[in-house]
Amino acid sequence: MSTFSKRLKEARKAAGISQEQLGIEAGIEPASASARMNQYEKDKHVPNPEMVRQIAAVLRLPASYFYSEDDEEARLLVAFYRMSGKERARVMGAVVGEE
Numbered sequence: 001m002s003t004f005s006k007r008l009k010e011a012r013k014a015a016g017i018s019q020e021q022l023g024i025e026a027g028i029e030p031a032s033a034s035a036r037m038n039q040y041e042k043d044k045h046v047p048n049p050e051m052v053r054q055i056a057a058v059l060r061l062p063a064s065y066f067y068s069e070d071d072e073e074a075r076l077l078v079a080f081y082r083m084s085g086k087e088r089a090r091v092m093g094a095v096v097g098e099e
Helices: 003-015 019-025 030-041 049-059 063-067 071-081 085-095
Strands: none
Touching: 003 019, 003 030, 003 049, 003 063, 019 030, 019 049, 049 063, 063 071
16 A cells, blocks of 8 residues: 555545545546545555645645655644644744744
């Protein structure tokens, strides 16, 4: 199982939505939404970068989350993505020594 398929399945389940619902909300035709999401989760097909961005938007995640091989880094990506602009600026200030 690839990092992408593992993270996709985990994120979808954490969001509490079905494969079909995720696919439809990401812009896949309703008739094939469930099957396509299943293929992505089973690592039989890999979505193109635009589809990854659409899936990420539905799940409120950064697209980079799906490719991070390190679990701690993936959690940090999600936390940073979900911060307000002010919170991000504060974190960035601390990282580059501006605080």
